Amino acid sequence: MWRNEYEASGVELADGAQVVVAGGPGYYPGSRTSSPSFSFDVTSLRLAGEGDLLAQLAELRRKLDAEGLFTPQKTLPRPALPRCIGVVTGESGKARDDVLAGLRRRGWAGRLVWAFAPVQDRHAAPRITQALQDLAALEEVEVIVVARGGGSLADLFAFCDETLCRTVALLRTPVIASVGHHTDTTLIDDVAAVSCSTPTHAAETAVPTHVGEAREAMRRAAGRLAHHGRRAVLDRARHLAQLSRAPAEVVARHRARLHQMLREIRAGARRRGIDERRALTATQALVLSRKAAAAAGPERTSRTSRLQGLTAALVAHDPERVLERGYAVVDDGDGNVLTSAEAARAAERVRLLFGDGHVHARIEE
Amino acid sequence: MSTPERTYESAVERLEEIIRRLDSGDAGLRETLDLVKEGRTLVEFCAAELDAVGRGLEELRLDELVARLEAGAQAGGPTSGAA
Numbered sequence: 001m002w003r004n005e006y007e008a009s010g011v012e013l014a015d016g017a018q019v020v021v022a023g024g025p026g027y028y029p030g031s032r033t034s035s036p037s038f039s040f041d042v043t044s045l046r047l048a049g050e051g052d053l054l055a056q057l058a059e060l061r062r063k064l065d066a067e068g069l070f071t072p073q074k075t076l077p078r079p080a081l082p083r084c085i086g087v088v089t090g091e092s093g094k095a096r097d098d099v100l101a102g103l104r105r106r107g108w109a110g111r112l113v114w115a116f117a118p119v120q121d122r123h124a125a126p127r128i129t130q131a132l133q134d135l136a137a138l139e140e141v142e143v144i145v146v147a148r149g150g151g152s153l154a155d156l157f158a159f160c161d162e163t164l165c166r167t168v169a170l171l172r173t174p175v176i177a178s179v180g181h182h183t184d185t186t187l188i189d190d191v192a193a194v195s196c197s198t199p200t201h202a203a204e205t206a207v208p209t210h211v212g213e214a215r216e217a218m219r220r221a222a223g224r225l226a227h228h229g230r231r232a233v234l235d236r237a238r239h240l241a242q243l244s245r246a247p248a249e250v251v252a253r254h255r256a257r258l259h260q261m262l263r264e265i266r267a268g269a270r271r272r273g274i275d276e277r278r279a280l281t282a283t284q285a286l287v288l289s290r291k292a293a294a295a296a297g298p299e300r301t302s303r304t305s306r307l308q309g310l311t312a313a314l315v316a317h318d319p320e321r322v323l324e325r326g327y328a329v330v331d332d333g334d335g336n337v338l339t340s341a342e343a344a345r346a347a348e349r350v351r352l353l354f355g356d357g358h359v360h361a362r363i364e365e
Numbered sequence: 366m367s368t369p370e371r372t373y374e375s376a377v378e379r380l381e382e383i384i385r386r387l388d389s390g391d392a393g394l395r396e397t398l399d400l401v402k403e404g405r406t407l408v409e410f411c412a413a414e415l416d417a418v419g420r421g422l423e424e425l426r427l428d429e430l431v432a433r434l435e436a437g438a439q440a441g442g443p444t445s446g447a448a
Contacts, residue, residue: 080374083417086427103422110418115427134427138434209373211419218411221380225404228387232397 001042009045018048053153057160061187064162069169073193076174081209082142084111086135086173088128091116095147095178095199102203107211113141119148125161132164136173143206144171146188147199148179159186168192178202323355333360373414380407 001023013019023042030036064070085103089095096114103112115131118124128146135141146168148159158164159179168175169191177192178199189195196202315321319329330338333351338344344363352359383404386392392400 079372080377081414081418083414100422108418109420109422111423111425113425113427113430131427134431138430207418211415214377214411215415215419218408218415221384221404222408224384224387225401225408228397229401232394232401236394 001045005043006045011045011047013045019045020048020052021045053157053160057157057187060160060162060165061190064165064169064187064191069166070190072169073171073175073191076172076193078174078193078208079142081211081214082110082207084113084138084140084142085203085206086113086115086138086141086144087147088115088117088131088135088144089147089199090119093119093147093149095149098149098199099145099147099203102200103207105200106204106207106209107213108207109211111140113138120151120155120158122158124158125164128158129161129164129167132167132171132175136171141173144173144175145199145202145206146175146177146179146192147202149199150180156180156186159188161187164188165191176202176205320355323353329353371410373411376407376410376414380404380411383407 001021011019021040021042022044023040026039026041028034028037028039087096087099089099091114103109113135115135117127117131119128132144132146135144146159148156156179159177165187168177168188174193175188176194176196177186177188178196178201179186179188194202194205196205323329330344330350330352332338332347333349338347338350344350345365348363350361350363352361383400387397387400387404
C-alpha cells in the first residue's frame with residue numbers, strides 16, 4: 001500500500017490489528033539489479049470487526065425503523081411518580097451505584113426490582129431480553145431502566161441485538177435506556193422510550209418528580225385550599241354583614257336629614273311667627289290708638305277747654321304776675337310769709353318782695 | 366360513565382387547575398366549597414403517593430420476587446382451581 005493511500009484511509013494500524021483490505025495483484029518483472037516480484041497492492045483499508053458491526057447495525061437500524069419500531073415506546077405514558085421501578089444491569093457494574101445515586105437525588109425511596117444480567121458477552125442479549133420480559137410481566141413495575149457503563153462497540157453490541165430491540169419496542173412498560181457513554185449509540189437507544197447519557201440521568205428520568213419538592217408543593221397547595229376555603233365563607237359573611245348594615249345606615253341618614261329639615265322648618269316657623277306677631281302688634285297698636293282717639297274725641301275737647309280755663313286762672317293767680325301789678329309779699333326774711341299786721345309787729349324786721357327784687361324794713365309800731 | 370383511574374400526575378394536574386380557578390376569584394360560593402373539597406381529597410391522595418415512595422428504599426431481586434410470586438400462586442392454586 002502506498003503511503004499516500006494509507007494516510008488517506010485515516011486508519012491507525014497497530015500490531016495484531018485485523019483489517020479488511022481491497023486491492024489487486026502487482027507484478028514486477030525485475031531488472032539487472034533487482035529480482036522480479038509479485039505483490040498484493042492494497043488500495044483501501046479498514047479495521048475488521050468494528051466496521052462490520054457498524055454496517056450490520058446500520059442495516060438493522062434501517063430495518064427496524066422501516067417497521068416503525070422506534071415509535072411505540074415513545075408513545076407510552078410514563079408515570080410522574082412510579083412506586084416500583086425495574087432495573088436491568090450488571091450485578092457488579094458501576095451502573096448499579098449510579099442508578100441508586102440518581103434515585104437518591106430525586107428523593108425517591110420506593111420499591112426497586114433489580115434484574116441482574118450479563119451485559120457484554122454472547123449470552124448477554126437473550127438474558128437481558130428475558131429480564132426485560134419478566135419485569136414487564138410484573139404489573140407493579142411501572143418503568144424499566146436498562147443501564148450499562150461505557151465500552152467498545154463490540155462490548156455494547158448485545159444492546160443492538162435484533163430480538164432484544166424488537167422485544168423492547170413491543171413492551172407495554174416504558175423502557176429508559178442508558179447504555180455506554182454519550183458518544184455511543186446502540187440500537188436499544190432508538191427503540192426505547194427515552195435514551196439517556198448516563199445511568200444516573202436514566203434514574204432521574206424514571207422519576208420525573210422530585211419527591212421533596214413535590215411534598216413542598218403539596219403543602220403549599222393545601223395552604224392555598226385552606227385559605228380559599230376560609231375566605232370563601234369569611235368574605236361572603238363580611239359582605240352580608242355590610243349589606244345588612246346598609247339599610248339601617250340609609251334609614252339613619254334619612255332620619256338625620258329629616259331631623260335637620262324639621263329643625264329648619266321650626267326655626268323658619270318661629271321667625272315667621274315673630275314677624276307676624278310684630279306686624280300684628282303694630283296693626284293692633286294703630287287700631288287701638290285710632291280706637292282711643294275715636295273714643296276720647298268729645299271728652300278731650302271739653303277737657304282741653306277746661307284746661308285752658310285753668311291755665312288762664314293759674315296765670316291770673318301767679319304771684320309773680322300779682323307783684324308785677326304793684327302788690328308786694330311780706331315775709332320775715334326767712335321765707336315765712338307774714339299775712340297779718342300782728343305777725344308783722346311780732347317779727348319787727350320784715351322783707352318786702354316786689355316784682356323786680358326785695359327790700360328789708362323795720363316795723364316801728 | 367366510567368371514571369378513569371386516578372394517577373399522581375392526573376391528580377397534580379387537576380389540583381393545579383383547581384387552584385388556578387380558585388385564585389382567579391371567579392368561582393361562586395358553592396363551586397369554591399366543592400373545589401376546596403375536591404382539592405383536599407387530591408392533596409391527600411398525592412401525599413399518600415409521596416409517602417409511598419418516601420418510606421425507605423426497598424430493594425428486591427427479580428429472581429427472588431418471581432420465586433415468591435410463583436410460591437404464592439402455587440399456594441393459591443388449588444383454591445383458584447376449585448373456584
